[in-house]
Amino acid sequence: MQIIKAKNYEEMSRLACSLLVEHVQQTESPVIGLATGSTPEGLYKCLVKEFREGRVSFRAVSTFNLDEYAGLSMEDANSYQWYMTDKLFAHVDVPARQIHLPDGMSQDFEQECLNYERQIQEAGNIDIQVLGLGLNGHIGFNEPGTSFLSRTHVVDLDESTREANARFFPSIDEVPTQAISMGIASIMESKKILLLVSGKEKAEALYQAMNSPVSEEFPATILQLHPEVTVIADELALSKVLESYGEDAIAHELQVK
Numbered sequence: 001m002q003i004i005k006a007k008n009y010e011e012m013s014r015l016a017c018s019l020l021v022e023h024v025q026q027t028e029s030p031v032i033g034l035a036t037g038s039t040p041e042g043l044y045k046c047l048v049k050e051f052r053e054g055r056v057s058f059r060a061v062s063t064f065n066l067d068e069y070a071g072l073s074m075e076d077a078n079s080y081q082w083y084m085t086d087k088l089f090a091h092v093d094v095p096a097r098q099i100h101l102p103d104g105m106s107q108d109f110e111q112e113c114l115n116y117e118r119q120i121q122e123a124g125n126i127d128i129q130v131l132g133l134g135l136n137g138h139i140g141f142n143e144p145g146t147s148f149l150s151r152t153h154v155v156d157l158d159e160s161t162r163e164a165n166a167r168f169f170p171s172i173d174e175v176p177t178q179a180i181s182m183g184i185a186s187i188m189e190s191k192k193i194l195l196l197v198s199g200k201e202k203a204e205a206l207y208q209a210m211n212s213p214v215s216e217e218f219p220a221t222i223l224q225l226h227p228e229v230t231v232i233a234d235e236l237a238l239s240k241v242l243e244s245y246g247e248d249a250i251a252h253e254l255q256v257k
């Protein structure tokens with residue numbers, strides 16, 4: 001696990017952005033896994049800027065998002081489809097046919113999950129999967145207790161996750177109770193993982209992800225077993241790791257462009 005310390009949220013976003021841009025520039029058919037939530041918003045802003053200023057094209061890129069709420073259509077401003085269109089897809093040149101999110105309005109969730117897995121495999125698997133970190137250690141929407149063998153599946157959202165995401169909805173009652181999420185095994189098949197973490201409130205979760213025994217009770221601990229994980233986190237998110245291990249735990253070689 002390579003850990004890169006960013007000064008703040010903006011630097012975390014720029015570092016993640018330059019890693020992805022470099023990969024897209026150097027790869028014939030890049031396959032990128034994308035996440036939602038507050039954490040990657042700065043990354044998407046930066047990708048849009050890079051595109052507008054002519055430094056990168058997404059024409060050859062395929063994208064797969066981690067998850068989608070069950071029961072929200074793409075016209076719903078709280079769906080992840082909407083989020084992605086609003087934050088990234090509408091502003092860059094990625095072709096619509098190369099964009100993939102689970103369909104939260106599917107009439108047959110089981111089939112939808114199988115199709116999603118098949119599409120990822122047909123694309124040759126994900127080159128770089130962007131991940132955020134839930135306060136309870138969830139990755140995608142894989143809540144504590146999710147099997148490490150899980151593939152794309154329907155999940156019941158934890159109350160704590162619904163509460164954490166309620167800020168995006170008019171009230172907590174409107175936060176869906178279920179979602180479709182790539183499973184832990186699906187995420188672990190990505191060739192590289194880019195975990196982004198920002199803010200003091202994530203410091204404990206990041207510390208646990210990196211140091212607690214690998215356990216389904218804290219899903220992000222599985223990342224300790226992935227051969228190519230880069231964590232880009234800001235100083236606040238790294239505060240507990242730094243307290244325990246000092247600066248030696250941190251890599252410095254990545255420069256912001």
Ligand SMILES: N[C@@H]1[C@@H](O)[C@H](O)[C@@H](COP(=O)(O)O)O[C@@H]1O
Nearest residue numbers: 035036037038039132133134140
């Ligand atoms: N399904 C998403 C995750 O993919 C995201 O990583 C996580 C953290 O969100 P945030 O970045 O807003 O803290 O919560 C949500 O529930």
